[in-house]
Amino acid sequence: MKGVIFSEMIRWVEECLSPAVADRMITGANLPNEGSYTSVGSYPHQEALAMMGQLVEITGRPAHDLCHDYGYWLATRFVQLYPQMFNGYTDALTLLRDIDNKHNTEVVKLYPDARTPAIIASVDGEDLVISYASHRPFADVAWGLVHGYIAYCGQTAQYIVTRDETTPGPHAARFVINRA
Structure with a gap:
């Protein structure tokens, strides 16, 4: 997995909790590199699961809530880090619909060895349905990213996002977005 996910997780904890909590998380996770990640490296x-596990222990919050919060925060960071991938988007549904066929393609151009999740967006009547599947257990982070991209477009009040709870496990999810 690309180091940007790791380095941004540490930054998120430092900014949203504290540098001391980030240090405790890194130390408790017993990482081989002691929390040193380069954005282009692969790890x-x-x-990341070990760090999140430590964060659960430190905060007492459920992992799915922490992962969602991280994903929400990460959406804004991706916009800041890769503005060229988000230029021209003012509508959340268009942005989310293009994630797989446009954005994941750009990620692979930047990082040729990246293994991106499969994201299939389809229109069902007036709803946008996003199906997410990955070999990594980060569906809760994807859930937060969906909410974060909607917020980035300033459309939080305009859309309702539901997660289909019949999709089992942390490797896959189905999100339905419709107008409020």
């Missing part, structure tokens, strides 16, 4: 996703 085992288990290290």
